[in-house]
Amino acid sequence: MTVRFLALAATSTIGTCLFALWVWKLRSRRKQGKVKFGREIREQEFVISKEVSPCNNGSFGATPRPVLRARQRFVDEAEDNPDDFFVSSKAMIYYEESLLTVADFVGAKMEHLVFVQNTTTGINSVMKSFKFNKGDSILVSSLTYPAIVNMAMDVCDNSDKELQFIKVNINFPIHGKDEVIQKYIDILEANPSIRVAIIDHITSSTALLMPIQELIQACHDRGVQVVIDGAHAPGQVQLNLEQLGADYYVGNLYKWLFAPRPSAFLWVNQKHYKTVKPLVTSHNYQQSLQNQFYQQGACDYSQYFSSEAAIQFYQDIGGYEAVSQYNREMVEWAMEMLAEAWQTECLPIPDDMRAPFMGMVALPEGCIINVPTTVSRDYTEKLKEEIHNKYKISILLGYIQDRFWCRLCSHVYNSKEDYFNVRDAFLDMKMENSKIS
The missing domain is CATH 3.90.1150.10 (Aspartate Aminotransferase, domain 1)
Known part of the structure; x- marks a missing residue:
């Protein structure tokens, strides 16, 4: 937490009281020791039904009580005085503070990040901003998330550039990561028209951890830009996006990092700043990357603001x-x-x-x-x-x-x-x- 954020929290009675309560509870948890994982933390910190055996966190995640309370604090503050909250710099400051926390967690510079609703939205933003040439191709794999496959097909179908849709087939068993890397190299060599590759960090339907560092290099060696679908990565694997070297990286915050739904981030390599645009064009058209993604009409950004509480919870439990x-x-x-x-x-x-x-x-x-x-x-x-x-x-x-x-x-x-x-x-x-x- 920065001094600026603390000062801002004191500007409304609701914000002050709820923020103080949240901090007190976090400190109390530290003093009492970490809650045990499993049944104990589920009963104390989550609102998951006791009747369900929840073995599908990868689809929708689960938001703990402290993060839900933090989100409600932002909602209450906005409703307390909507004009003051949205027209003044309050909302923007909350946005920047949360973005800074996320950037630190994923090893990124804040100016390279924007919030998006989910990975599908983020990848759509990249691909529908992409400057294709006639005859270019988009590369996906047989394990790519179906919504992303549909998006790539849509981009091809609705372009006047005669775009091609190419798929690399990955079958099982897999004996080593070199086998997967070679499949990509072979298809890249056979199809020099490929301009951009969409690669999963962790495949959704098969839980496969892809060798993305090597795949990024293989693509870049052949002049192909890379979009990493990191839907399942934040919180499950440690990230350093500035060192990874992709062109674009999109990751969900609500799956493994406890943030409320919908919340994700889009990381954009600085050399692509001027080409990526949000799906919704609004007041900040032709402004900076972050400004364009920030203000898109009257939106509830409480899920983004709560990402700081989610990361704090993640760190708090170990x-x-x-x-x-x-x-x-x-x-x-x-x-x-x-x-x-x-x-x-x-x-x-x-x-x-x-x-x-x-x-x-x-x-x-x-x-x-x-x-x-x-x-x-x-x-x-x-x-x-x-x-x-x-x-x-x-x-x-x-x-x-x-x-x-x-x-x-x-x-x-x-x-x-x-x-x-x-x-x-x-x-x-x-x-x-x-x-x-």
Whole structure:
């Protein structure tokens, strides 16, 4: 917290009281010692339903109570005097203070960052600002998030530049990261028209930690710009964006870093400042990058302002070292336990390419029957909803190379009981289906 922020908090009675209460609670937690991960921290710090086994943090995250209270403080202050809050410099100062905190956490210069709603919005902003030449191509992979694939197709379909859409296929098993790097090199060499590559830091549906440093270099060596989709990275892996060397990096704050939804950041390499624009053009048109992304009409930015409280919470409970140790150990245990109980396997990838807090386990044979010839995302989403409603478990289902897989996530509020419930749900489905057949 800076002196400027402290002074600003004192400008309203609501802001002063709630801010003081928040600081007191944080200090009290430090004095009492850190709350235990698992069931204890879930009950004390989160509002997650007791009826649910939440093993799908990677989709929507979970916001702890102290961060929700911090957000409400900003909402209350804005409602207390909207004209003063938005017209004066208050909102802008909160925005800059939060951005500075995020920049420090991800190893970036503040002037290189802007807030966006989510990674999909950020990547859309980059790609729909991109200056393509006739015949250029966009590169994605077979593991790219579906919304981003749709966006890339949309950019190609609605351009008069005769753009091409190219996909690098990544299949399993993967024996080493060099195998993936070579696939990218081969397709880059075979398609010199590729102008920009969209690469996941951690793939969403397969929990694969990509060798982005090497892939960025391979692209740059061939004059290809790189957009990194870091939806799952902040809070799960340590970042230093200034050293990474990408052209653009977009990361969510609400998944693994406890910020409220929707909140994410877009990092832009300085050499691209003049080309990137927000999807919404508003009052600050043709101004600085940050000004253009900041003021886009009367918006509720309380989720962005609360990112400082989210990072404080993350650090308060032990920071990356404590969070990483707990989540890594939990998800590795859960994957092994389920693979043994279901008599299946974990996704065959090398250990150094496994996402730290996520993992994939094949579902037991017979637990899903009457499978259509073509398994769509809509089908797996509907199936996931039916399983959630019946068994009260939250997981992500994937269909990879003609087989159903379960994506598991672990965060500090998870306990072994959650994964035992996942185990039992699919074993019950298998047993019920065996009675039918």
